[in-house]
Each structure stands twice: as structure tokens, then as C-alpha cells.
Amino acid sequence: MAASTTxxxxxxxxxxxxxxxxxxxxxLIALLILLIFIVYPQLWIVRAAFTDDAGAFTLARFGAFVTxxxxxxxxxxxxxxxxxxxxxxxxxxVPLAFVMARYRIxxxxxxxxxxxxxxTSPPFLGAYAWLLLLGSGGIIxxxxxxxxxxxxxxxxxxxxxIIWVGVWFxxxxxxxxxxxxxxxxxxxxxxxxxxxxxxxxxxxAKVTLPLxxxxxxxxxxxxxxxIFADFGTPxxxxxxxxxxxxxxxxxxxxxxxxxxxxxxxASLMMVLVSGLALVAQRRIVARRSFAxxxxxxxxxxxxxxxxxxxxxxxxxxxxLLGFVPHLVVVLTSFxxxxxxxxxxxxxxxNYRRLFEESLQPIVLSFVFAGIACLIALVLGxxxxxxxxxxxxxxxxxxxxxxxxxxxILPGTVFAIGFILAFNHLPxxxxxxxxxxxxxxxxxxxxxxxxxxETALGQVHPSLEEAAMSVGAPPRRSFRDIxxxxxxxxxxxxxxxxxxxxxxxxxxTVMLYAVPWVTMTVVIFTNAMQPGSPFGVASAxxxxxxxxxxxxxxxxxxxxxxxxx
Amino acid sequence: MDISIEGISKAFxxxxxxxxxxxxxxxxxxxxxxxxSGCGKTTLLRIIAGFETADTGAIRFGERDIAKxxxxxxxxxxxxxxxxxxxxxxxxxxxxxxxxLRRLSKEAVADKVATGLAMVGLTGREQRRPGQLSGGQQxxxxxxxALALEPDVLLMDEPLSNLDAKLRVEMRREIRRIQQETxxxxxxVTHDQDEALEISDLVAVMNGGRVEQVxxxxxxxxxxxxxxxxxxxxxxxxxxxxxxxxGELALGSGGKVGFGRPLGPxxxxxxxxxxxxxxxxxxxGRAQFTGKVVRSSFQGGTRESVAELPGGELLxxxxxxSLPTGATVGLVAERFTVVGRDTGVA
Ligand SMILES: Nc1ncnc2c1ncn2[C@@H]1O[C@H](COP(=O)(O)OP(=O)(O)OP(=O)(O)O)[C@@H](O)[C@H]1O
Ligand SMILES: [Mg+2]
Numbered sequence: 001m002a003a004s005t006t007x008x009x010x011x012x013x014x015x016x017x018x019x020x021x022x023x024x025x026x027x028l029i030a031l032l033i034l035l036i037f038i039v040y041p042q043l044w045i046v047r048a049a050f051t052d053d054a055g056a057f058t059l060a061r062f063g064a065f066v067t068x069x070x071x072x073x074x075x076x077x078x079x080x081x082x083x084x085x086x087x088x089x090x091x092x093x094v095p096l097a098f099v100m101a102r103y104r105i106x107x108x109x110x111x112x113x114x115x116x117x118x119x120t121s122p123p124f125l126g127a128y129a130w131l132l133l134l135g136s137g138g139i140i141x142x143x144x145x146x147x148x149x150x151x152x153x154x155x156x157x158x159x160x161x162i163i164w165v166g167v168w169f170x171x172x173x174x175x176x177x178x179x180x181x182x183x184x185x186x187x188x189x190x191x192x193x194x195x196x197x198x199x200x201x202x203x204x205a206k207v208t209l210p211l212x213x214x215x216x217x218x219x220x221x222x223x224x225x226x227i228f229a230d231f232g233t234p235x236x237x238x239x240x241x242x243x244x245x246x247x248x249x250x251x252x253x254x255x256x257x258x259x260x261x262x263x264x265x266a267s268l269m270m271v272l273v274s275g276l277a278l279v280a281q282r283r284i285v286a287r288r289s290f291a292x293x294x295x296x297x298x299x300x301x302x303x304x305x306x307x308x309x310x311x312x313x314x315x316x317x318x319x320l321l322g323f324v325p326h327l328v329v330v331l332t333s334f335x336x337x338x339x340x341x342x343x344x345x346x347x348x349x350n351y352r353r354l355f356e357e358s359l360q361p362i363v364l365s366f367v368f369a370g371i372a373c374l375i376a377l378v379l380g381x382x383x384x385x386x387x388x389x390x391x392x393x394x395x396x397x398x399x400x401x402x403x404x405x406x407x408i409l410p411g412t413v414f415a416i417g418f419i420l421a422f423n424h425l426p427x428x429x430x431x432x433x434x435x436x437x438x439x440x441x442x443x444x445x446x447x448x449x450x451x452x453e454t455a456l457g458q459v460h461p462s463l464e465e466a467a468m469s470v471g472a473p474p475r476r477s478f479r480d481i482x483x484x485x486x487x488x489x490x491x492x493x494x495x496x497x498x499x500x501x502x503x504x505x506x507x508t509v510m511l512y513a514v515p516w517v518t519m520t521v522v523i524f525t526n527a528m529q530p531g532s533p534f535g536v537a538s539a540x541x542x543x544x545x546x547x548x549x550x551x552x553x554x555x556x557x558x559x560x561x562x563x564x
Numbered sequence: 565m566d567i568s569i570e571g572i573s574k575a576f577x578x579x580x581x582x583x584x585x586x587x588x589x590x591x592x593x594x595x596x597x598x599x600x601s602g603c604g605k606t607t608l609l610r611i612i613a614g615f616e617t618a619d620t621g622a623i624r625f626g627e628r629d630i631a632k633x634x635x636x637x638x639x640x641x642x643x644x645x646x647x648x649x650x651x652x653x654x655x656x657x658x659x660x661x662x663x664x665l666r667r668l669s670k671e672a673v674a675d676k677v678a679t680g681l682a683m684v685g686l687t688g689r690e691q692r693r694p695g696q697l698s699g700g701q702q703x704x705x706x707x708x709x710a711l712a713l714e715p716d717v718l719l720m721d722e723p724l725s726n727l728d729a730k731l732r733v734e735m736r737r738e739i740r741r742i743q744q745e746t747x748x749x750x751x752x753v754t755h756d757q758d759e760a761l762e763i764s765d766l767v768a769v770m771n772g773g774r775v776e777q778v779x780x781x782x783x784x785x786x787x788x789x790x791x792x793x794x795x796x797x798x799x800x801x802x803x804x805x806x807x808x809x810x811g812e813l814a815l816g817s818g819g820k821v822g823f824g825r826p827l828g829p830x831x832x833x834x835x836x837x838x839x840x841x842x843x844x845x846x847x848x849g850r851a852q853f854t855g856k857v858v859r860s861s862f863q864g865g866t867r868e869s870v871a872e873l874p875g876g877e878l879l880x881x882x883x884x885x886s887l888p889t890g891a892t893v894g895l896v897a898e899r900f901t902v903v904g905r906d907t908g909v910a
Pocket of ligand 2: 607
């Protein structure tokens, strides 16, 4: 039957969608945005790093970076502090996560909620609050001095302080990841080990712990990177202990000895380190990812009285230390301050002044984060959809990789790129409010996009095909089928993105220009100046905390779990 | 509306999924695409639906070439293997969605939804979500949704494969009933031969991206044209050999068997397909085959045993009384098919 093959001459590789597919245009626009705001600024950093002050090509800066102690020292410091924080936070988090995952603990839901809250607390909050408590003029330091009690340290300033603050700032992150991993271990695996005569402790060491290694590695990586990229903490309580973000900031912003080239070189170092850290984390996880999601949930066992008291004490002590900053800030916001000294007198004065003098930063923070969040969502949906569904030969893989780049760019580095790239033609943004909005949405795009991509992975393509088969054109089926199904992920991804934007400091502090001042900038500048109105800063931090935790609470109530 | 498929080929990169497939389904008939996993059934169905484009070839619904018609204008109904019900809509909303797109009045939509759900026996479940239904119920919703728009063509991709054996039999009769009631032209993909034989007007047996034989279920079962079709549809013994000068079959192992009439031109290489139910035990010297029983299995109504012929060929046959292994039996074939084309066995 040599049938009439009418269409034999037609090109065989014609893709189903063709060039008229609106996603192609959307993809190209998204690609253009990513090229302008991710690639282009990074190129300017690279350029600055290879240019000497006279404008000629040079490799000298990199030479200096490995030989000159002014650079090797902060690099070493940053790495050491990050490792110490990762390890310290893991030491706190892993045992707690294990007992919480396996034993019946009263108030479990409350503890989990508080830990989720702890992971979204503003990055500089810990430093600010611990400074209020343990700074050289801090509440505890001063009280101890007056009472004649000797303290083992002068003040919190220095490397010890950074690590201390870092650990309590990040342990909740590790906890949540490891907790999920311990819950997911199939009890059958452990029963199998027990059935061949393994004692419980041996089983845990040989079976349970190794199964949780990927989660521990990921948690440590996230914790270490948070502190590595954090500018506020070392700036506030470093006390002369130099770390990379501070070096970058000072070399770039200093009015007397600014050297963009040095800052750019240090920036590249930071990117290099965080890139290497990501590679290391990926390797550990890839080498040991086995499927552990068994059929059964881990049963919760009872604890005897003694151990239970011990465990409860541990959990609540850790929570307390994690939330000391919040308590301090809220408390001091209701107390009177006089020229930087706390008077133990309750007052609402701080809030009155806040709303009279500094309402604008609050409004601006919300507006910036809100707009940036919406843009990130729209772009996140476009990129995620193209990556998950379309087989575009060039723009697909490009988008998929480019969008993740900001993931390894510390805020400081990001800001420098923006300033170098956008303070001259063809695109001038410095000094405008727009630069902050753009920085926010680009920085959060990877997170928003990933959460949407995950949700899209659960929308089987046949759901859209089914809509087309009953007469819905692609645009219609996207609107009626895809959007409603991914809505929860969009909302929670958007909310988490919003929270992180509203608490952003390290990029904002370099990018802002009067009058575009945000809450975080006000708090930071106040905390940096002795004798400034700490009460107002505390009141503003309290407002910031409320703006973070109310949305988070609503989200958690609505969708049960929130992934960060 | 009849469907005609001419010379459809499709490759995914290096894999050839379909090779010059021809098929025509007369209006109001149900055709099944039957074949092993990976033979291209889904690909062909998706090309008919418009989810994929063929590399070459043409598809017509009636007189109209639909190459340039996008899915949403083809007037098809599609039932997916995984049902693909929209989880955020109720049962009624799932069925109503396509009707709403047509801008029918509220009453008309409600009316058609009620009729559709009544037809598949789901009245009273309108407000449930798909997640609250059993597999069989979800399958019915998918069917009602596909039929609600009164499409020209109904396409089903292994719609019953997620159901248990008993429900599968029940549902396939249901599908056949509805197809006949509505008089819709349908294409049904399955790898289950019982399903295909029971419900189709037309079976297209596919193998490696080609259609090997198209015919009524009886034709395909009783007169397979290729060794693959013979072995895929029902159980069969294929005896391979050459036609001798006097029209008998010379087996590869040396034996010679006569079938009472010439099998074809002398010297031709042929296969003779023998169904177990076509063989009968004989006691006297009329036996065509004599062999030793090597195994025997009880299957309820009958027994199926396997006899090993002197040349080593294994012959499956049906009988009633029990036979000890090792016993010698004589068998005659009451019916047989000569299969000319060797396309391998399933
Ligand atoms: N999107 C695709 N990309 C690449 N190869 C594909 C794609 N779809 C199908 N194939 C290949 O084409 C061939 C036919 O696949 P198809 O899905 O049509 O088989 P099938 O007969 O429906 O099998 P099953 O009974 O398992 O569903 C297979 O080899 C398959 O691997
Ligand atoms: Mg298939």
C-alpha cells in the first residue's frame, strides 16, 4: 500500500509550536533582562578587577590578593568564620533534629513554627541585638560592670562574637533540613539493621546518620554561605576583624581611599569561594543521594523522664538563644533611651517618633519589596514554564543556567556590579529607586523560579493537553489550568521572596541614595553610630519583624508547610 | 466522521517511532491500535489528536486535511491513560469546562453535564473533586469530559490500564456501549489483546512503528498475515519450515507434516500457525503430530498442555481429560493458518 504521501516534502524538524509561539517572545524578553542585569554587571566587575588605577590592563591585583596580607587575611577570616559557623550550627541543630524527629516532644508544632520563623529573621538583627546586650556599652556588659561581676570578655566585638551570632542566626536552617531527612528515613532500614543484631546506637551511627548526610551538607552549606555573604554582622560587631564583605564595602564606599579595582577583585574572590562551596555541596549530595522515602512514617517513641527533661531543656535553650535578638529588640523598643543609654522606663515615645519622623522608610521598604516581588513572580513563571515545558534549543538552557547565577552572588558583589555597570550610559540607574527594585527582584529570582518550577513539575503536561482537546487554546489552558494549580507555590514563593527582600541589607546599603532609604538602612546606620536613637531603631526593627512574621504566619496557616 | 491516515512517519531524534503508517477508520466504528510497549501506539494517537506533528504523511477527518488545524479546533475528545482530570475543579466543572469555552448558556451547560454524567453513571457525584474518586470513577469522568462536546472523533490511550482486572472488563463493555450509543468514531490504544478483540470493529496490530495487519477481530485472530500478529494475538504455536514438492511442510528438524492441502508453492518458506484450541487428540493412526507431553496446566474449563515433537518443536494444545507428563499423544489440526511473512514473534 504505497499511500499518497502528500506531505513528504515538508521539513521534518518543524517544532510543534513554531516561531509564533508567544512563549518564544516571552523567553527572549526574559533572556534580555537576565543578560542586562546579571551578565552585564558581572562583566564590569571582571573588567574593574583587571584594570589598574590608570586604566591599563593588569594582573597585579590578583597577585596582591594571594600575597598581600591586606587581602589574604580577610579571605582566610571569611572562610574560617563560615566553616566555624557551619560546624557550630550543625552541632546545635543535628542532635536536636534527631530527637525531635524520633521522640514524642511536647509542643512539637510550636517548636517547629518558631524554628521556621527563626530562618526568616533579618540577617543583621542578631548582630544588632547582641550588640545592644553585650557591646562595650551593652545592657549586660554595663550591668555586670556595675555589679562588679567579671565577664570572660570585654564585649562581643570580634571573631568570637561573629561566630556566636552566626550560629544562632543559622542553626534553624540546618535543623529544618535535617529534621525532614530524619523523618523521611524508612523505619524498615533501621529495623533491618536491628534484625541483624545492630545495637540502637550503632544503627544510628551506621544507618541513620549517613542517610541524613546530604541534608546535613546542604544545611551547613546554606548556613556557611549566609554568614559568608553577610555584610551586616561583621560590619556591626567585627570590631576590626576584617572579613571580605566589609573589605569590599570599605574599598568601594570609602570617601578617602576608594578603590573600585580592589573591591572588584575581592568580589571575584567571594564569587569564587561561594562557587566552590556550591560545587562541594553538590558533590557530597550527588554521591550519596539514595531514595529513602519509604512507605511508612517514622513512629514517634516515648522518652523516659530524665532524658526528656534534658532534651526539653536543650530545645528551649536553643530556641531562647535563637530568639534573644527578637526579645531584646521588642523589649527595648518600649523602653526609653537617652543619648544611647537605656533607661529602664516603659514608653511609647520610640513609636511616636518613628511614625512622625521615619514613616517614609517603612513605606518605601514595602513598595520596593512589593514591586520587586511581583516582577520576580512574573519572570519566575515565564522562566520556569519555559525550562519545564518548552524544548527551546538555545533560550531554554541559557535561561535555566543564567537565572541561577545570582544564587552564588553575595549581595555586596551584586551591588558593586550594579554600580559599576549602571552609573553611565547606556543604562543609568544609580541614584534612582529603580536600582533597588531591580536588585531585589534579580537576587530573589532563583528562589522564586525554583519553587515555581517544582510546582510545575507536578502539573502533568497531559492536564494542559486535556484542556486543548476540549477546545482551549494554549493561552487559555495556561490561565485556566496551570495558573490555578501552581498558585499556592507562587504565593508561598512570592511571600518568602518578599520577606527576604524587605530584610535585605548588604546590597541596599550600597545602592541606596537619599531619599530612597529603606528600613534596613535606617536600622543599620543607627546601629553604627554610638549615641544614636536606639529606641527608634528598635521600634523600626520591631515593625520589620511584624512585617515579616505576619505574612509568614498567614502563609503557614494556609499552606501548612513553607519551604524556604 | 471517518478518519484516514496515510503514510505517517515520525522520528524522535534517532528513534523511529512510526514508519509509513496507513489506517482508515470508517465513520462510527471503533478501531484499536494493539501492540507491545514502545511500538508507537501512543505516538500515532497523539498525532491524530494534534499533540505531535508527523514528519511525513497526511491525516484526514472526513474530506478535510487537518495538518494545519491545531488541537483545540480539531473537535476531538481525548481520554488519557492517567485521566488528566483537573485537580482544582469539581467533577461537574471538569465536564463543563469545554462547554463553557463554547459560550453555551448556563442552562445548556448544566443540562449537558447532567446528561454526560448520567451516561457514565456518576449522577450525584458532581461536586466531588477528582482526588475523592476511585480510579474507575475518575476514568468515567474523563470519558464524560471527552464526550461532552460531542466531538467528531474520540481518542483513548490505554484508558483502563490503571484499573484492576475485573473493573477493566466492566469498563471496556461500558466504553463500547457508549461508543455505539453515540455513534462516534473512536480510536482506542491498548496492549491487551482481549480488550482489543472484545470491543473493536477494527484491530490494527502494530509492531516496531509499523501497522502489520488491519482487520476485524476475527480476521486478525483467525487469519494472521504475519508471524508477529499470529503470536501477539492469542496463544499460538508457529511451525516453521519449507513447502515440499507435494505441498507438505518440511520442518527445520527434518520431519514432514501434511495438512491435507498444499500449503503453497513448493520451496516457499512458511510458518504454520496452530492455535491450541484447533488441535485435537486422536487415538488412531490419523495423527499429524506425535509427541511427548512435557507439561500440562489446568485452566478451569480446559487444560492446556505442551507436547514436544521428535524434532524438538513445542506444540501447545487444548484438551479436557488429564494427561500424565511423558505420555505420548497423537494430534490433528482441525484448522491452521499459513503465515507467509516472518516479522518475528512477540
Ligand atoms: N517525546 C519523545 N521523545 C523521544 N522519544 C519518544 C518520545 N515519545 C515516544 N518516543 C519513543 O517512540 C517510541 C514509541 O513510543 P510510544 O509512546 O508511541 O509507544 P507505545 O506503543 O505507546 O508504548 P506503551 O505501550 O509503552 O505506551 C518509543 O521507542 C519511545 O521511546
Ligand atoms: Mg503508550
